[in-house]
Amino acid sequence: MLKRSVYISIxxxxxxxxxxxxxxxxxxxxxxxxxxxxxxxxxxxxxxxxNPQTVEGVALGKKLFFDxxxxxxxxxACASCHSPQNAFSDNTPTSDGIDGIxxxxxxxxxxxxxxxxxxxxxxxxxxxxxxxxxxxxxxxxIELHSNWEDVVIRLQTHPEYPELFRLAFKTSTITKELTTxxxxxxxxxxxxxxxxxxxxxxxETTLTTQELNGLDVFLREDxxxxxxxxxxxNNPLWTDNIFHxxxxxxxxxxxxxxxxxxxxxxxxxxKSPSLRNLAYxxxxxxxxxxxxxxxxxxxxxxxxxxxPTIDPLMxxxxxxxxxxSNQDKADLIAFLLSLSDPSxxxxxxxxx
Amino acid sequence: xxxxxxEYKKINKNDMSKTVFALLLVALIGFVSCSDxxxxxxxxxxxxxxxxTHNWDGTPVNHSDFSTFxxxxxxxxxxxxxTLRYVVSDIILTTSSNENLVxxxxxxxxxxxxxxxxxxxxxxxxxxxxxxxxxxxxxxxDNAKNYLDLNSESFNVPDMLxxxxxxxQFDGKFINADDxxxxxxxxxxxxxxxxxxxxxFPQDTFITVNLGVINITDDPEIEVxxxxxxxxxxxxxxxxxxxxxxxxxxxxxxxxxSENGQNVFSLGDVTQ
Numbered sequence: 001m002l003k004r005s006v007y008i009s010i011x012x013x014x015x016x017x018x019x020x021x022x023x024x025x026x027x028x029x030x031x032x033x034x035x036x037x038x039x040x041x042x043x044x045x046x047x048x049x050x051n052p053q054t055v056e057g058v059a060l061g062k063k064l065f066f067d068x069x070x071x072x073x074x075x076x077a078c079a080s081c082h083s084p085q086n087a088f089s090d091n092t093p094t095s096d097g098i099d100g101i102x103x104x105x106x107x108x109x110x111x112x113x114x115x116x117x118x119x120x121x122x123x124x125x126x127x128x129x130x131x132x133x134x135x136x137x138x139x140x141x142i143e144l145h146s147n148w149e150d151v152v153i154r155l156q157t158h159p160e161y162p163e164l165f166r167l168a169f170k171t172s173t174i175t176k177e178l179t180t181x182x183x184x185x186x187x188x189x190x191x192x193x194x195x196x197x198x199x200x201x202x203x204e205t206t207l208t209t210q211e212l213n214g215l216d217v218f219l220r221e222d223x224x225x226x227x228x229x230x231x232x233x234n235n236p237l238w239t240d241n242i243f244h245x246x247x248x249x250x251x252x253x254x255x256x257x258x259x260x261x262x263x264x265x266x267x268x269x270x271k272s273p274s275l276r277n278l279a280y281x282x283x284x285x286x287x288x289x290x291x292x293x294x295x296x297x298x299x300x301x302x303x304x305x306x307x308p309t310i311d312p313l314m315x316x317x318x319x320x321x322x323x324x325s326n327q328d329k330a331d332l333i334a335f336l337l338s339l340s341d342p343s344x345x346x347x348x349x350x351x352x
Numbered sequence: 353x354x355x356x357x358x359e360y361k362k363i364n365k366n367d368m369s370k371t372v373f374a375l376l377l378v379a380l381i382g383f384v385s386c387s388d389x390x391x392x393x394x395x396x397x398x399x400x401x402x403x404x405t406h407n408w409d410g411t412p413v414n415h416s417d418f419s420t421f422x423x424x425x426x427x428x429x430x431x432x433x434x435t436l437r438y439v440v441s442d443i444i445l446t447t448s449s450n451e452n453l454v455x456x457x458x459x460x461x462x463x464x465x466x467x468x469x470x471x472x473x474x475x476x477x478x479x480x481x482x483x484x485x486x487x488x489x490x491x492x493x494d495n496a497k498n499y500l501d502l503n504s505e506s507f508n509v510p511d512m513l514x515x516x517x518x519x520x521q522f523d524g525k526f527i528n529a530d531d532x533x534x535x536x537x538x539x540x541x542x543x544x545x546x547x548x549x550x551x552x553f554p555q556d557t558f559i560t561v562n563l564g565v566i567n568i569t570d571d572p573e574i575e576v577x578x579x580x581x582x583x584x585x586x587x588x589x590x591x592x593x594x595x596x597x598x599x600x601x602x603x604x605x606x607x608x609x610s611e612n613g614q615n616v617f618s619l620g621d622v623t624q
Binding site: 040041042043115117216219220221222225227228229231232233234235237240265306308309310311312313314315317318 | 418419434435498500501503504505506508510511512513523524525532533534535536537547597598599600601
């Protein structure tokens with residue numbers, strides 16, 4: 001009995017000594033609501049065991065995502081370059097940071113990120129998890145140009161954040177790791193599966209003849225042959241989430257994946273972006289060089305540039321590409337636009 | 353994870369009685385082996401591991417050898433390998449009394465990323481002597497199923513090309529007749545004619561690979577060797593200048609691939 005009293009006393013002292021720890025509150029689990037189309041066709045999303053989705057974590061992540069507190073001068077947030085109305089991308093070829101300096105890469109749209117099974121993020125695959133991805137832009141001198149020590153201090157002295165962190169992570173002691181965990185939780189909720197084509201796949205609507213012809217162009221190996229890199233009706237992610245040199249340049253000012261791996265065979269390779277929500281994500285390619293889908297398709301049809309690392313899936317490079325007819329191009333664009341999801345960009349849960 | 357594990361499937365498609373017998377035999381042994389009070393599985397049953405290795409006429413090939421022009425095919429074309437992944441399925445162990453144990457499994461061997469080069473179906477089998485065979489690709493019944501992991505890998509074949517899945521994606525580059533680098537996509541699928549709404553299938557192109565008889569005495573590791581050079585060699589001397597890309601809708605090419613694939617695989621070392 002005496003021993004028991006001693007144990008209890010020690011426990012009480014331990015609790016008192018850790019006043020920032022909240023052992024009474026448990027965050028409310030909020031598992032991802034997996035859409036039927038994904039559940040029926042692709043494997044489960046990647047949720048880190050050390051960062052489960054919770055109501056409080058997602059809410060905190062959302063607040064952080066839209067908060068300019070992460071930037072050095074309080075003028076920009078994650079959402080500045082990842083706007084809901086642009087499917088969490090932006091509408092310029094590259095993005096300017098807080099100092100008005102433009103970077104070299106197009107802002108990647110954000111959706112269905114939990115289904116990136118390889119967990120390589122960014123155009124070049126630099127970030128090896130969603131949590132790690134969120135670390136870099138805060139300190140990047142041409143993005144939020146802050147530093148995490150200052151950010152943590154600002155968050156820690158904020159009237160609301162310590163309590164929100166306590167609710168989400170059972171501690172009001174804020175760290176950069178917890179900050180990016182919360183942002184990642186919010187980002188994983190950005191799920192887009194309600195395009196016209198999704199409803200067609202579910203038997204809820206029909207496609208126009210032109211859209212169906214465009215799907216045919218997309219899937220035919222002797223026409224567009226887009227499916228080898230950009231998915232198919234059975235892979236509704238519409239990307240393979242891996243890295244290809246798609247024949248943009250003969251030499252590379254941006255090495256892409258090669259700059260990360262150091263392997264010259266990876267030079268000029270960039271992640272295949274999803275073809276969902278193209279209606280909202282122009283301009284296109286890793287450097288935003290193409291303003292329209294017409295330009296993109298013309299590239300694959302007649303504009304391929306050869307280089308040592310060009311993907312062997314690229315066809316007829318000697319004549320610039322797959323030589324689609326104007327009708328094929330128009331049909332293909334009609335199909336591609338059927339992959340856009342207006343309910344995603346207007347989802348109230350994703351707005352500031 | 354790309355491997356699917358199931359219990360025994362349609363054992364011996366031609367002889368259901370043997371199938372049932374085999375199932376009962378395995379189940380009985382399973383019960384006996386699990387009756388030990390200490391919970392330790394009896395050594396009368398073993399797991400089989402299949403280790404997939406790759407070579408070019410005897411020279412080992414792994415992903416670190418990719419993207420370099422260093423292989424010359426039987427036609428004399430210098431080539432590089434950039435992507436190599438393929439499906440094996442329906443591993444069949446046949447006893448000396450002609451009973452078949454079928455592992456209703458599949459495995460996507462991804463040499464490019466060195467994934468699933470070793471595959472252990474989670475099925476115990478009795479020790480003994482078996483003829484071991486498997487299917488390269490999928491038989492037509494299995495090819496019509498929906499595999500979430502293969503969908504996630506974008507391994508599908510479009511419906512207008514017959515649907516289902518690639519049996520193999522083998523991409524690379526070769527030096528063509530104009531002395532220029534050119535891509536090739538040696539993609540093996542179920543041969544199809546009349547691509548479109550109502551495709552037709554001229555003949556099966558999945559391959560039954562027979563590794564021969566193996567005496568299984570303990571948890572064995574069975575090496576399955578793929579000689580990549582064979583895809584270009586026999587009986588069809590493959591000229592990449594003629595057959596390089598857009599081969600999926602080309603049933604002639606698909607049938608030639610299937611013919612050449614008959615001698616691609618062989619049994620390597622068996623360790624146990």
